Amino acid sequence: xxxxxxxxxxxxxxxxxxxxxxxxxxxxxxxxxxxxxxxxxxxxxxxxxxxxxxxxxxxxxxxxxxxxxxxxxxxxxxxxxxxxxxxxxxxxxxxxxxxxxxxxxxxxxxxxxxxxxxxxxxxxxxxxxxxxxxxxxxxxxxxxxxxxxxxxxxxxxxxxxxxxxxxxxxxxxxxxxxxxxxxxxxxxxxxxxxxxxxxxxxxxxxxxxxxxxxxxxxxxxxxxxxxxxxxxxxxxxxxxxxxxxxxxxxxxxxxxxxxxxxxxxxxxxxxxxxxxxxxx
Numbered sequence: 001x002x003x004x005x006x007x008x009x010x011x012x013x014x015x016x017x018x019x020x021x022x023x024x025x026x027x028x029x030x031x032x033x034x035x036x037x038x039x040x041x042x043x044x045x046x047x048x049x050x051x052x053x054x055x056x057x058x059x060x061x062x063x064x065x066x067x068x069x070x071x072x073x074x075x076x077x078x079x080x081x082x083x084x085x086x087x088x089x090x091x092x093x094x095x096x097x098x099x100x101x102x103x104x105x106x107x108x109x110x111x112x113x114x115x116x117x118x119x120x121x122x123x124x125x126x127x128x129x130x131x132x133x134x135x136x137x138x139x140x141x142x143x144x145x146x147x148x149x150x151x152x153x154x155x156x157x158x159x160x161x162x163x164x165x166x167x168x169x170x171x172x173x174x175x176x177x178x179x180x181x182x183x184x185x186x187x188x189x190x191x192x193x194x195x196x197x198x199x200x201x202x203x204x205x206x207x208x209x210x211x212x213x214x215x216x217x218x219x220x221x222x223x224x225x226x227x228x229x230x231x232x233x234x235x236x237x238x239x240x241x242x243x244x245x246x247x248x249x250x251x252x253x254x255x256x257x258x259x260x261x262x263x264x265x266x267x268x269x270x271x272x273x274x275x276x277x278x279x280x
Contacts, residue, residue: 006033006246007226010064011073012057014043016153016258017192018075019265021098024219025073026245029226033246035067038262039278041252045078046122054083058090059278067248069093073222075215077119077191081128094225098192101221102214103132106188109210114182115140116173119190120149129190139182142190143173152193153261158200166200186210196265249273 009032011022022036037060039045045053057079061072072095074080074087080097088095106115115138117129124144133140148169151162177184187209189195195213202211251258255273262270 006031008033008035008068008070009073009222010034010061010067010069010071011036011075012039012060012064012079013037013076013192014039014045014056014078016040016261016265017149019262020192020195020213021073021075021215021218022247023266024213024215025222028219028223030245033248035064035069035248035250037064037250037252037276038258039252040254040258042278044122045076045082046120050082053079054086056278057083057087061087061091061095063250063276063278065091065093071222071226072096073218074098075192075218077123077128077214078126081123081126094229096218096222096225098214098218099128099132099190101217102188102190102212103129103136103138104221105212105214105217106133106186107136107138109212110138110184110186112183112185113138114177114184114186116177116184116187117142117190118145118148118169118173118187118194120144121146123190129188139180141173141177141180141182141184143169143176145169145191145194148197149191149193152196155264157196162197163200163204166197167204170204184209186212188212189214193265250276252276252278 011018015038039060042056070093072091072093074097077098080099084097115133117140121144124142130140130142147165156162195215249270251273255275258273259270
């Protein structure tokens with residue numbers, strides 16, 4: 001299955017949102033071979049216990065390693081928040097989650113040192129972004145936006161109802177921010193679905209507010225880390241290799257749905273998806 005001469009990167013998510021991370025990775029590391037796993041049979045992870053999320057995530061990471069992944073990207077905010085340490089302990093290759101990379105980018109971008117994090121309820125409840133931001137000397141407001149994921153998965157990324165829902169969430173976040181004495185100048189998208197609403201966010205937010213996509217931040221960090229790991233670069237670089245990425249897709253539930261919905265997140269057609277069984 002693997003292609004000789006290419007660095008192999010495993011990308012894991014509970015579903016489709018992590019495809020925005022893969023979408024960002026493709027131009028950053030165009031000569032890599034990617035293995036994307038969406039654990040669609042067991043989503044949403046947000047309703048599961050930390051122990052269960054860790055078990056699911058470790059199983060998925062181990063599967064990607066068995067396919068020859070040299071590097072693992074946990075493109076799932078819930079798994080990054082609740083299971084990153086467990087994954088790192090179980091893995092035999094470097095592992096990167098999306099939360100730390102997003103917080104690091106926010107620290108570089110924010111002048112006021114105040115950040116608004118938009119995320120799912122489960123990610124907000126974990127306060128993983130608040131801790132990561134605080135570690136970078138940032139103050140943060142975490143705003144749960146539970147209606148956005150179903151609207152995005154419905155394909156309503158440019159509908160009036162989505163605009164209105166987003167406007168209400170941002171208005172509430174602004175009120176909470178002022179009450180806490182914060183003046184955020186940076187908005188961090190703490191859900192891998194949310195990059196699909198970047199256009200609506202840009203319309204709704206002041207021009208001087210920076211919008212950061214953790215998918216882009218993660219892709220940039222992966223490239224930087226691979227460049228620093230010269231042994232990986234040397235082992236998998238070969239003169240004359242085509243500078244074209246190879247992608248393999250795996251799902252634990254309906255491959256037809258994955259192809260249809262996943263193509264929207266990836267921004268290009270997904271032709272082949274392999275169905276795998278990770279158990280209950």
